[in-house]
Amino acid sequence: MVSGADQKIIKDLVTEHGAGSLVSLLQRVQSRYNHLPEAILILLSREAEVPLSRLFALSTFFRSFSLQPRGKNRVKVCLGTACHVKSGENLYDKARRDLDLSGDEVTTGDLCFTLEKVRCLGCCSLAPVVCVNDDTYGSMTQEKLSKVLHKYR
């Protein structure tokens, strides 16, 4: 449910944003709420006078938007070409095992971690690379990955 505070936040964001693009407006909303909650999108649609369907289309087209709550820590396993040829997929599988994610789950039950695949972080000299929040870890092995994840628990 939305609160009075949310209404003010969204109103202010829309006013502040002015005529800028809708994509950047959604980026601002997401950085405030960590994801794009349904109730907030409904509110935003009203405030910004944009059909909800359009907001929904944008937030499902671009990968950086999430309609689901995301974990406190974002683990990004790089699967760029350089990381791929150096077995980056094995790291992704290892992270899934370590974080105990099953099926198509990407966020741990305690909202501590969200696991993502990313296509190239541009640190190919350090392949394979894993990024947790803003920290980049290069020349990763499965063994090192377990230790890294442990640090953020």
Next chain:
Amino acid sequence: MDCSNRLLQLKEEGMKSLFPAAPRIMVGMASCGVAAGAGEVWDSLRREVQKRKLDLMITKTGCIGICQHEPLVDIIMPGYSRVTYDRVKADKAPELLDGLVRGKFAKGMMARIDQEEFLLDDTRKRYASGKVPAALAGVVPYDRMPFYKKQQRIALRNCGFVDPENIAEYVAKGGYFSLAAALKKKSPEQVVAQVKNSKLRGRGGAGFPTGMKWELCRNAAGDGKYLICNADEGDPGAYMDRSILEGDPHSIIEGMIIGGFAVGARQGYIYVREEYPLAIERLELALGQARQAGFLGNNIFDSGFDFDIEINRGAGAFVCGEETALIQSIEGNWGEPKPRPPFPAISGLWGKPTVINNVETWANIPPIMSRGAKWFNGIGTAKSKGTKVFSLVGKVNNIGLVEVPMGVTLKEIVYEIGGGIPKGRKFKAVQTGGPSGGCIPQELINLPVDFDQLSKAGSIMGSGGMIVMDDRTCMVDVARYFLSFLEDESCGKCVPCRVGVRRMREMLDEIVAGRGDEGDLDYLREMAETIKDGSLCGLGKTAPNPVLATLRYFRNEYEAHIREKRCPAGVCKDLISYSIDQGKCTGCGACLKACPQDAITGSKKKPHRIKVEKCIKCGACFEVCVFDAVVT
């Protein structure tokens, strides 16, 4: 104060910091450096300098290209050449500073740099006059290192040499003078002609002549034209643009202002990928400095020309690197490409004539303006002029960013600059052009690299990713990798791309799982043609390329998967099983510890064994074995 005085004043200020009176330390702080630990090195140097109350300058610099050796620290001691330390750890800070205090150099130098090159002015200035002192005589000059010897840095001219957060150093290297000269002495038409005569072709991938694009836009009817810098560098394995944005943001800004003047635009946009936060931060800082200096904004250099630039952050969609999709995204829509014509130069952003060029293209504009079209088109091959920046990555010894004149051979890049394949393994192929490109095999290693030669060989120049592959890389798996990438990234507008790419990927899934049929290869080829013909934009039209190129040169690998149910490179999980070479295993127990399934047994100092029925093929044992005893 008028802008030209400001320019001279900044130049003087910049020269003082490039050739300082007191010692200066520079830490390579591009994303790759930071990821390798440059942040800790930076912190520890700063702490130590404060503690000792030393009178010296510590600044950041961008990526000098030799990424494999990061973190890099450079020291300029007055009276000496500049020296570079590689693979510096945070705890080396006291040792480096001890040396500085005593006027000596700590050990561990990778190279020395005797002179700073001022490409835009065509001059060089030595760090120290006279003979190289004995202390540095044994250290190799950087431009004689195999990695740098064949390089020619035009787009990367300042990366690793200036502090990207200091506009004065950019100006000292000749920056913004080309802009001033263009505004004062040239007509927009003359600027367009100069770029046209330089024969510069777009560096984003397609290689369209930049000058022609500008001319189209210049001559297009209507006002309110726009400029866009495409910094949505999405090709996996490519990070040239990121390095320029982080290491020399002003080169792009200056290029864009010149472009704005030439085509008659007043507003520019830089569309940056959100995965590049540091690039965005440095660009914002640089834009602020340029505005403050009066190089951006109203009435630039008193010429009456107004121009400003805004940053747009991408939201994670590879297809937005395609120009019409990128424009859609700036307009606030989802990034679906539009049919061309009309080309953006005629009808682009908000229906106005728009020039859209890639980061590296913009970085080439100031040198073309200051050194002239003739100088630029004297470099390179008949139809590809100038240089190209490549990110040389994958299974190669010297991973890094290299800028070479067009026409240098693949062999020179991989073996001389790149130093060959690690662990003496066998070279198999180089992948160029990202997901739209292809693989160049061993037989074509002497191919001169330019737009036309690469496309003749069934690949493309693309934005400049160059991924080296050895005999442990499976080409069917590589093709499948790119298809699954494109399947994720297809915007979904055209059915052949949306459904066709998925179908091709599913077929490759079957092949790598050992369930492929004899007829599959023909079917793949047929699908590829349909997708090429039936898709609107570059993503779809080139999506089948990775399959076509690997089929062309590595058909035998496909056949091994289909007929013999065997992956010759030992990569495809369903077709391999791990085992331990009993002759090589020393019984160290590393694999046993690493195995998450308890599938490995053996007692200490005796050869171990893998229980195949328990093994999940995660590769953990393969990774930890230092004796190469785990085999597939």
